[in-house]
Amino acid sequence: MPSLKMSARLVAVFAVALSGVRASAAPTDTAIPVPDFGEDLPGATLRVQTDPSAVDCPPVRELANAVRAQLHVHAERNPKIRLTVSMARQDLDYLGHIEVEGPRTGERVLRVSGTDCAGLKDALVVTLALILDEAAEPSTPLSPTGPARLPRPLPGSAPATPVDRSFGVALGSALTVAFPRDISAALRAELEFSSGAWGTALGAFWAPKKQIRFEPGTVDLQLWGGQARLCRFFWHDGAETPITGLCTEGIVAKLTGRGHGFIHDQPQARPWFALGISASVSSRLDLPVGWVLRAVATFPLERDAFGVDGILGTAYRMPAVSLGLEALLRWRIL
DSSP states (O other), X not given: OOOHHHHHHHHHHHHHHHTTEXXXXXXXXXXXXXXXXXXXXXXXXXXXXXXXXXXXXXXXXHHHHHHHHHOXXXXXXXXXXXXXXXXXXXXXXXXXXXXXXXXXXEEXXXXXXXXXXXXXXXXXXXXXXXXXXXXXXXTSXXXXXXXEOOOOOOTTSOOOOSXXXXXXXXXXXXXXXXXXXXXXXXXXXXXXXXXXXXXXXXXXXXXXXXXXXXXXXXXEEEEEEEEEEEEEEEOOSSTTSOEEEEEEEEEXXXXXXXXXXXXXOOOEEEEEEEEEEEEEEEOOXXXXXXXEEEEEEEEESSOOEEEETTEEEEEEEOOSOEEEEEEEEEEEOO
16 A cells, blocks of 8 residues: 555646646657756756757756755665756657666656646656655665656546647538538538637538429528537547547527529528537647547427418428538647
8 A cells, every 4th residue: 555655746746747748658869969967866866958949948956956845755875876857849849858777777758738848847856756756765666667657647537638728710611411401511610719628619600502392493591600619628648649529519590591483482581599419539739730520419499490472381391400520620829
């Protein structure tokens, strides 16, 4: 059974993971310049190598002081282990590679998204302190040689999110059924905002004209409107793993019918109010350009109908449910 202090350390590691740390299974191949001067730590010596792409990352002395403040076990051990930390920036992420040498060897690779190096610094401090505390307790083995991962969150805990906030625009099309009739298509445009595991979107859609045969003439249907969506995202391990989401949405639209070949061909318009549910698969929200695939089911709140003056029967009645498969490209603005 783990001790109280080790449980506290694991909780700290989980907190870092929830703030955006993603562990990678392979070390980065980013070129690293000449290392910074070394610093002594309880039971270890620390050296830092910083790539020019990550000049805002902390120097060795600042990092060592932060690690000392996090230690729970301060016992000196001989021989000491050697810790080498390499820091670099790659695209939108900061990368940290920790190499452990001595009686126990191993590697750990951290990847943190952010506009500065603060997130990577916090992740390195927690991880280095945990390595030193493990090395000072013989009953707690250090990971064997080879890449290691940060502990996963406990079951039921909130998922780790690769990006805190994102704002973007999405454009695409949809293949629809009974929207407004038979198999058809629609064009879509959306403004999306996400914060943590939640996201919202405001959008507009337009469905091309559909013609219905209604003797002795025809009726043209046209549907367009707007929608609002609220989504819950579910993250998975791995930076490139697609993100799944479940959404609810509300639709306000206008359905227009125009007759041809009748005595009275004046157009008629009906409001279309509907609620919908959807499931989506998408790329990471922090990418400059991403994609979204979504399956949607829409349920009108009222099933209105069109008729033609002087002719018995109903030319068109709104369906009880409409279905759609959407494909969109997303451009991140902020």
